[in-house]
Amino acid sequence: MDLPSIIHLQNHDGGWPYRKGGRSWTEPTVLVLLAQSVQSGDAQSRERGMAWLRGSQRQDGGWSPCPSVAQSTWVTAMAALLPPEQLGYTCHANAIQWLMEQTGEETSLAYRLRNRLLGVSPGPGETHDGWPFFPGAAAWVTPTAFAVLALEKAQRSQRVSAVDQRISEAREFLLDRICTDGGWNYGRSNVLGVDAPSYPETTGQALLALHQVPVAKLDRALAAAQNEARACRSSEAMSWLQLGLEAHGIEVTPPERKLECRSIMDSALKILADAALQGRNVFLE
């Protein structure tokens, strides 16, 4: 699906669904708007999309995955990837503020205090702050990776030391979660003493978020990502791998099989990954 086809599937309310005919959700709307910024999109469509996002921002500064959910979640980081001058400066600042207030439950003050009282030491991976998908749950790779990218973008216009500190903590969180095979899965490298394998989509996302980490520190991860790309069976996963590897200056060998874009999100992501291969990685601008 090319960009004009994606634009054509914009809902009347201004947002985009994951799949044709569905209701508007925050995540695909953000990805389509980003895709419109790397190809010549449609100005009117873009503004309608931004207006939908501005209108669906919650009082607390965050976004819910879709309007029928009354809870801000990790998709706030996705929305905060959009340029403040397009999303709106206040909207953007409130989103960053919301993100700064979130942490995985396992590193929350209440949980740490409870464990201290019980004499329980922090478990592996419970020492660094990351971000959860949903407030009240543990931190995982995907929401942490997008929070890092969003905060880094915010830092480019105004540097705040507390934000720097969170970014640095989150990078440690990601480095802590590398699987034995070198890549990342959802965020557990070992389950009950058994090594867990990595996934291509999360490996790509983590590499993207760690673009400022020296390549020497990521040797195994980059090799794992290249191996995963060769065997990849998913267009979405392949796009994240391309974006992640390109962030470290590595060209990707595409898999032998043709990967089908099955959704609006897949197609928007492919546009973003292809743009990165042409030298424009919108997540790092």
Add this chain to the structure above:
Amino acid sequence: MGNEITRRQALTAAASCIGLTRCSLSGGRPVVPRVSIVRAGYTQAIYDTVRRLLVEHRVDVRGKRVVIKPNLVEFDPGTTINTHPMLVHAAFEGFRALGAAEVRIAEGPGHRRVTLDLADAAGYFATIPHFEDHFTDLNLDDVSRVTLSHPFSRLNSVYFPNTALSAELIVSLPKMKTHHWVGATLSMKNFFGLVPGGIYGWPKNVLHWAGINESIADLHTTFPRHFAIVDGVVGMEGNGPIQGNPKPVGVLVAGRDMTAVDATCCRIMRINPAMVQYLNLAAGRGRLEEQNIQQIGEPVKSVQTAFELSELFRNIRL
């Protein structure tokens, strides 16, 4: 904001199709749940086997909306992790043949968000004609909030996919597997896939913080209109539900009462169902006892085979 459905409303809707509920009454006394064990393989014969199971259990779905919920977890070219596509197709055809108004296949995988790619790799596209037209990704479906009135877990309300909430029968089609957190994953644990990743993430970690066993019991009571067919043709033992080893058993286990079906599966796996916490929560010990379940088809003893258990669950061995 958004749609909200109370558990009372869900239960009222359930009562309107009493023929589908798990506990029917006869003369004021609860009917003993019936559970079938039938031998099966991944061959064409599985289509007939499933049809016979549905007839045997008098599953009346004429004019009703049916949702088939397989267990789709990981990219796996073999048959160990995911529900076999032939069983999914056999159930799909079986319910259509019984006159269901609509049969949808729906799943919301817990770790991977590339659901359709998973389904493709698992052979669903190749086995089920026009698969994508009949499939709903529950992780990304539209949702409504359901208030849990007397939850076992710490959850007060949960967003659920509208496809699941509007179903008049949800058919749990899990794989017979051991599970590193709860001992065994069968028809009840399979309902974790009804919780939308698009809202709660991958993994659906909110359920872990709320109590895994308690959340399983909550899901069971929230969706009372169900039927189960467990894929025990080839199960998984050891470090399930993903990293275990194939365990051929050669059976399907089916029934309307998921606690009874899962208790029977446990006995086949030589697991003591009374030691599986979520079964106790959902059914109470008495209802799990063998004499309180009417067994149809193969006797448990004839197909019983000990599934290897992880260290953590050695104490649940029957």
